[in-house]
Amino acid sequence: MADSLLAIGGLHCGYGSTEVLRGVDLAVGPGEIVAVLGSNGTGKSTLNRTISGVMRASHGSIRFDGIAIGRERPSAIVERGLIHVPEGRRIFPDLSVRENLDLGSYRRARPRRASNRDRVLSIFPRLAERQGQRAGTLSGGEQQMLAIGRGLMAEPRLLILDEPSLGLSPLLVEELFTLIKTINAEGIALLLVEQNVVQSLEVAERAYILDNGLFVLEGSASEIRNNPNLKRAYLGM
Amino acid sequence: MWSPVILVPAILNGLMTGAVYALIALGLTLIYGVLHIINFAHGALLTAAMFAAFFAHQWLGIDPYLAAVGLTPLFFLLGYGLQRFVIGPAAHGEDRNILLVTLGLAVVTENALLYVFRADTRTINLPYAFDTIEIGTAFLAVPRVIAFAVVIAVALALWLIMRFTDTGKAIRAVAKEKFGAELCGIDVAHIYAVTFGLGTACLAIAACLLLPTYYVNPTAGNAFVLIAFTIVVLGGMGSVSGALAGGLFVGVVESLSGLYLGESLGQIGIFVMFILVLLFRPSGLFGERT
Numbered sequence: 001m002a003d004s005l006l007a008i009g010g011l012h013c014g015y016g017s018t019e020v021l022r023g024v025d026l027a028v029g030p031g032e033i034v035a036v037l038g039s040n041g042t043g044k045s046t047l048n049r050t051i052s053g054v055m056r057a058s059h060g061s062i063r064f065d066g067i068a069i070g071r072e073r074p075s076a077i078v079e080r081g082l083i084h085v086p087e088g089r090r091i092f093p094d095l096s097v098r099e100n101l102d103l104g105s106y107r108r109a110r111p112r113r114a115s116n117r118d119r120v121l122s123i124f125p126r127l128a129e130r131q132g133q134r135a136g137t138l139s140g141g142e143q144q145m146l147a148i149g150r151g152l153m154a155e156p157r158l159l160i161l162d163e164p165s166l167g168l169s170p171l172l173v174e175e176l177f178t179l180i181k182t183i184n185a186e187g188i189a190l191l192l193v194e195q196n197v198v199q200s201l202e203v204a205e206r207a208y209i210l211d212n213g214l215f216v217l218e219g220s221a222s223e224i225r226n227n228p229n230l231k232r233a234y235l236g237m
Numbered sequence: 238m239w240s241p242v243i244l245v246p247a248i249l250n251g252l253m254t255g256a257v258y259a260l261i262a263l264g265l266t267l268i269y270g271v272l273h274i275i276n277f278a279h280g281a282l283l284t285a286a287m288f289a290a291f292f293a294h295q296w297l298g299i300d301p302y303l304a305a306v307g308l309t310p311l312f313f314l315l316g317y318g319l320q321r322f323v324i325g326p327a328a329h330g331e332d333r334n335i336l337l338v339t340l341g342l343a344v345v346t347e348n349a350l351l352y353v354f355r356a357d358t359r360t361i362n363l364p365y366a367f368d369t370i371e372i373g374t375a376f377l378a379v380p381r382v383i384a385f386a387v388v389i390a391v392a393l394a395l396w397l398i399m400r401f402t403d404t405g406k407a408i409r410a411v412a413k414e415k416f417g418a419e420l421c422g423i424d425v426a427h428i429y430a431v432t433f434g435l436g437t438a439c440l441a442i443a444a445c446l447l448l449p450t451y452y453v454n455p456t457a458g459n460a461f462v463l464i465a466f467t468i469v470v471l472g473g474m475g476s477v478s479g480a481l482a483g484g485l486f487v488g489v490v491e492s493l494s495g496l497y498l499g500e501s502l503g504q505i506g507i508f509v510m511f512i513l514v515l516l517f518r519p520s521g522l523f524g525e526r527t
C-alpha cells in the first residue's frame with residue numbers, strides 16, 4: 001500500500017542467534033484499526049518493540065508516513081507520533097498519576113499538555129479522582145487506563161496497544177474495546193495486538209495472524225472471523 | 238559531661254559537618270538510585286574538585302565560595318561527559334563492567350593527581366577561616382555555618398528539580414521503569430548522563446565548602462566517600478531524603494563520639510553504628526521502601 005501510515009516489509013528480528021520474526025510484511029492505513037493476533041510467544045511484542053525502535057531489525061524496512069524509521073531512536077519515533085503502549089503497562093510506579101500523564105508529553109505535544117490532560121482525565125474519570133496518588137498503588141485496570149492515557153498525551157497518529165485486555169475483568173474488557181473505538185473515531189490509527197480474538201475482530205477492519213514468526217494469514221476482519229479452520233489451527237479456539 | 242553547655246555545641250557542630258557529608262552522599266545515592274551502580278570514581282572526582290578549588294584560589298585568587306559558581310556547572314558537564322561518552326559506552330549495558338570502569342577511572346584520576354601534584358598536602362589561608370558566630374552558648378565556625386546553609390539550599394533545589402521539571406520527573410521515571418520511559422520518548426542515555434552530572438556537581442559544591450577548613454592531597458576525597466557510603470547505606474540505597482537525614486545524623490554521631498571517646502576516635506562511632514545497622518536494619522535506618 002503506497003499511502004500506508006505504517007508499512008513494514010520483509011522484517012527479520014531476533015534475540016542473539018534466535019530469530020523471532022522471519023520476514024514479516026504489514027501495513028496500517030491512516031485511521032485504520034488493524035489487529036495482530038497469535039498465541040503466546042509467537043513474536044507479537046517483539047514486532048512492537050522493533051517498530052518503536054527499542055529493538056533493531058536484522059533485515060527489512062519500517063516506514064512511517066513514507067519515511068524509513070528503522071534506524072531511528074525511540075525518542076525520534078515518538079516525536080513522529082508513533083506511540084507504543086507496551087504489554088504489562090510499564091507505568092512509573094513511584095510517580096503520581098498526574099506525573100505519569102505529564103511524561104506522556106515529554107517529547108511530543110508538550111505545549112498542549114494541560115488541555116490534553118483534561119481530555120484524558122475526562123475519558124478516564126477514575127484517574128481524575130486519583131491524580132495525586134502513586135501510580136504503583138492503582139489496580140491493574142486503572143494502571144492499564146493510565147498507560148493508555150499516557151500514550152494519548154502524545155497526540156498519537158498511530159497507537160500500538162500490546163495486549164491491553166490482559167488481566168482485566170470482563171466488564172473492563174468491554175469498556176476497553178469501547179474506548180478503542182472512541183480513540184479511533186478521533187482519527188487515530190491503531191495497531192491492536194491481542195489474544196482476545198473475538199472482540200478484536202469486532203473492532204478491527206483488518207487482521208493479521210502471526211504464527212512462529214510469520215504472518216500465516218491476513219485479511220478483512222470478517223474473512224478471518226468466518227474461517228473455522230484457521231481459528232482452530234492458529235488461535236486455539 | 239552531659240551538660241547542655243557542652244552537648245548543644247557538639248550537636249550543632251556535628252550537624253554542620255554532617256551537612257557536607259550529606260551532600261557527598263546525595264551525589265552517590267542519586268547515581269545509585271537511577272543508574273543502579275556504585276560510582277567508585279566518586280572519591281577521585283571529589284579530590285579533583287578540591288584541587289580545582291585550590292588552584293582557583295592559588296593561581297587566580299578566587300575565593301572558594303565564588304569558585305563554586307563556576308566549578309558546579311563545569312563538574313556537571315564533566316560528569317555528563319564521563320557517563321555519556323566513557324562509562325556508558327564502555328559498559329555495554331553490563332553493571333559489572335560499569336563497576337570496573339568507574340574503579341578504573343578512580344585509579345587513573347588519583348594517579349594522575351599524584352603524578353602532577355605529588356603527595357603534598359596543601360591548604361589555603363582565608364581571612365575568615367577562624368571567624369565564629371555565637372549561637373546561644375555555642376561558637377560555630379563561619380565556614381561550617383555557610384556550608385550548612387548551602388547544603389540545605391542545594392538539597393531544596395534538587396528536590397524542586399526532581400519534583401517540578403520534566404527532566405527531574407524523567408530521572409525518577411528512568412530509575413524504576415527504563416522501558417516505559419523510552420516509549421515516552423525519554424532518551425535514557427541522556428538522563429543517565431544528567432544524573433551522573435548532578436551527582437558530580439554535588440562534589441564540586443562539597444569541595445568548595447570543604448576547602449576553607451580542610452586540606453587537599455591526591456587522596457583527600459576518599460575519607461569523605463567512605464563516610465558517604467556509610468550514609469547511603471544508613472539512609473537506604475538510592476534515597477535522597479535518606480542521604481540528607483543520614484548525613485546530618487552521622488555528623489552528630491561523629492561529633493558526640495569525638496566528645497566522649499576522644500577526638501581521634503570520633504569516626505569509629507560512625508563505623509560501629511554502620512555495622513550495627515547492617516546487622517539489624519539492612520534496608521537502612523531511614524529506608525523508605527526496598
Ligand SMILES: Nc1ncnc2c1ncn2[C@@H]1O[C@H](COP(=O)(O)OP(=O)(O)O)[C@@H](O)[C@H]1O
Pocket residue numbers: 015020038039040041042043044045046047
Ligand atoms: N528479551 C528476550 N530475550 C530472549 N528471547 C526473548 C526475549 N523476549 C522474548 N523472547 C522470545 O521471543 C519469542 C517471542 O516473544 P514475544 O515477542 O514476547 O511473543 P508474544 O508477544 O507474541 O507473546 C518468545 O519465544 C520469547 O521467549
Ligand SMILES: [Mg+2]
Pocket residue numbers: 044045046087162163
Ligand atoms: Mg507479548
